[in-house]
Amino acid sequence: MMGGVSQPSPTRIPRRAVLIGVGSAAALVTAGCNPFSTTKTTRTITATAPPPVDPMTNLIATTQLHLLRIQTAVARGGTLAKTLTPLRDDRQDHLDALRKELARTSPEAPAATAAPATGTVPLPAEPASVLAVIRDDAANAQVQFTDATSTVSRYRAQLLASIAACLATHRTVLA
Amino acid sequence: MTAPSPTPAVGPSAGGSTDPGASGSSAPSAVSTVAPTTAPPTSLDKTAAAAIQVALASENSAVWAYSLVAAFDPDNADTASAMRDAHMVRRDDAAERLTVAKVKPNPAAPAYKLPKPVTDVKSARALAMTIESDNAAAWLGVVGSTDDSTLRSYALAGLTDAAVRLTTWKKLAKASTLTVPFPGQQSSD
Numbered sequence: 001m002m003g004g005v006s007q008p009s010p011t012r013i014p015r016r017a018v019l020i021g022v023g024s025a026a027a028l029v030t031a032g033c034n035p036f037s038t039t040k041t042t043r044t045i046t047a048t049a050p051p052p053v054d055p056m057t058n059l060i061a062t063t064q065l066h067l068l069r070i071q072t073a074v075a076r077g078g079t080l081a082k083t084l085t086p087l088r089d090d091r092q093d094h095l096d097a098l099r100k101e102l103a104r105t106s107p108e109a110p111a112a113t114a115a116p117a118t119g120t121v122p123l124p125a126e127p128a129s130v131l132a133v134i135r136d137d138a139a140n141a142q143v144q145f146t147d148a149t150s151t152v153s154r155y156r157a158q159l160l161a162s163i164a165a166c167l168a169t170h171r172t173v174l175a
Numbered sequence: 176m177t178a179p180s181p182t183p184a185v186g187p188s189a190g191g192s193t194d195p196g197a198s199g200s201s202a203p204s205a206v207s208t209v210a211p212t213t214a215p216p217t218s219l220d221k222t223a224a225a226a227i228q229v230a231l232a233s234e235n236s237a238v239w240a241y242s243l244v245a246a247f248d249p250d251n252a253d254t255a256s257a258m259r260d261a262h263m264v265r266r267d268d269a270a271e272r273l274t275v276a277k278v279k280p281n282p283a284a285p286a287y288k289l290p291k292p293v294t295d296v297k298s299a300r301a302l303a304m305t306i307e308s309d310n311a312a313a314w315l316g317v318v319g320s321t322d323d324s325t326l327r328s329y330a331l332a333g334l335t336d337a338a339v340r341l342t343t344w345k346k347l348a349k350a351s352t353l354t355v356p357f358p359g360q361q362s363s364d
Contacts, residue, residue, distance in 0.1 A: 086352050086353065086354060087354065089356070090354055090355075090356040093356035093357070094356060097357070135202075146328075146331060149318070149327055149328075149331055150324035150327055150328060151324070154318075154319045154320070154321070154322065155319065157318050157319060157327055158315055158318050158319040158359075158360075159357075161315060161318045161327070161330070161331045161334055161359075162315060162334070162357040162358055162359050162360055163356075163357070164331060164335065165311065165331070165334045165335040165337075165338040165339075165358040165359065166338065166354060166355065166356055166357065166358055168203045168335045168338060168339050169203075169338050169339055169341070169342040169353070169354045169355075169358065170354060171202045171203055172202045172203055172339050172342045172343065172346075172353075173342060173346075173353050173354060174202070175202030
């Protein structure tokens with residue numbers, strides 16, 4: 001009988017441990033984490049978006065400028081005044097309505113409470129050229145009001161759409 | 176203008192389209208209608224669908240009434256005919272928008288009750304102004320019925336067309352005031 005000392009069996013890694021290790025490494029890689037990486041980690045911080053800009057202020061400014069031009073032209077008298085007086089009244093109504101609407105939602109806004117603009121603005125000498133300037137004003141304002149209609153509340157959309165339609169009629173009158 | 180009972184009352188009408196982005200040198204057309212450039216939405220909420228039904232009824236009444244206008248204002252029969260055609264285009268498009276959204280468009284009435292009898296040129300033009308004023312109101316209602324920017328733009332085109340046609344009739348009638356500050360918000364002319 002051979003006596004002998006039994007040799008210790010080599011250390012064996014349990015299959016379960018191997019599987020756990022491989023699985024963990026795969027999970028880290030999948031998650032975008034490389035435990036052996038030496039690069040610095042980038043952290044993304046999402047900043048809060050600034051509040052949307054209220055289009056009313058710009059629309060009021062545009063209307064005010066155009067109204068000043070029409071008022072200056074009306075002050076010259078003649079047939080030009082006869083044509084432009086009803087349009088001036090419309091634009092004044094627009095300005096009043098826009099300020100009222102802005103004051104309703106943003107009473108602290110300067111444009112809502114600003115004093116009416118006064119003074120004159122330069123205009124060409126020729127009546128035909130004056131009409132062209134005012135016609136262009138109406139076209140540009142129509143674009144502004146049309147664009148603004150798509151992003152505002154339903155109530156405001158109706159106000160701005162109605163003004164845009166009125167500006168289209170001004171272009172018809174001035175054509 | 177209203178349709179005989181039980182047809183629902185009709186108010187608004189519309190027509191020529193405008194291009195707000197156009198140069199200021201050209202005035203909006205009184206009759207041409209801008210075709211929609213985008214496919215109508217496949218769904219509409221109840222408020223928007225109801226508003227489009229009102230606009231559709233307005234278009235139907237306008238199509239019907241312009242035949243009368245043309246008959247009593249023969250000097251401007253071509254203008255009336257062109258405006259009628261524009262209303263037909265917008266009527267068909269409004270109906271299509273409803274259909275695509277699986278809403279059944281209300282049919283046109285066989286006839287409509289006039290606010291005042293049409294007996295001459297003056298009353299014919301007055302009817303045309305009423306048509307367009309009511310049409311503007313209907314499309315303004317659509318503008319305020321939705322948050323969808325595409326539908327708003329479409330409705331604004333209808334509103335603008337109606338407003339421009341109203342001004343065109345006022346010019347033909349040599350009215351003292353050719354414009355209104357808030358088209359669609361006034362009751363009539």
